[in-house]
Amino acid sequence: MSMMDEFxxxxxxxxxxxxxxxxxxxxxxxRIVDSLVQDVIMPPIGKxxxxxxxxxxxxxxxxxxxxLALAEAKxxxxxxxxxxxxxILLNFIILAFIIFQMVRLMNRMRERIVPSEAAAAPATPEDxxxxxxxxxxxxxxPEK
Numbered sequence: 001m002s003m004m005d006e007f008x009x010x011x012x013x014x015x016x017x018x019x020x021x022x023x024x025x026x027x028x029x030x031r032i033v034d035s036l037v038q039d040v041i042m043p044p045i046g047k048x049x050x051x052x053x054x055x056x057x058x059x060x061x062x063x064x065x066x067x068l069a070l071a072e073a074k075x076x077x078x079x080x081x082x083x084x085x086x087x088i089l090l091n092f093i094i095l096a097f098i099i100f101q102m103v104r105l106m107n108r109m110r111e112r113i114v115p116s117e118a119a120a121a122p123a124t125p126e127d128x129x130x131x132x133x134x135x136x137x138x139x140x141x142p143e144k
Contacts, residue, residue: 033095041094042087057083 010016038055046054056070062077073079 029098030091030095033091033098037087037091037094041090055081055084055087057081057086 042054049057058066058070058073059080059082060066060073060077061079064073064076064079066073068076070079070081070084074081
């Protein structure tokens with residue numbers, strides 16, 4: 001089997017296609033969460049901290065001063081962009097929480113649809129139980 005045939009076989013598996021769809025939807029969902037954090041959540045937090053864009057908070061390492069925007073300060077030298085880091089961290093926490101809630105909901109739905117193993121196992125019919133009792137008592141009975 002050639003390498004191209006193996007690759008075609010691999011690429012056509014269902015789980016590879018599912019993974020591709022998940023990556024595409026996850027990327028789009030990540031952009032939605034980015035917008036939520038940067039456009040809805042961070043502006044009020046920035047207002048509490050002096051009305052500045054929170055993502056522009058940084059500690060200068062090359063005497064740039066703190067009055068510059070983050071992009072300009074980075075051009076002037078190294079900075080510790082803690083505001084940007086906190087914004088990205090908040091993005092991650094929100095995204096992780098939403099994904100956790102989605103997985104939790106899917107697990108609950110799966111439990112309702114797929115019965116548990118104990119409930120799924122059918123009870124042994126009574127005639128089979130009686131036949132087993134007869135077999136066991138015949139084994140125990142002394143031979144004549």
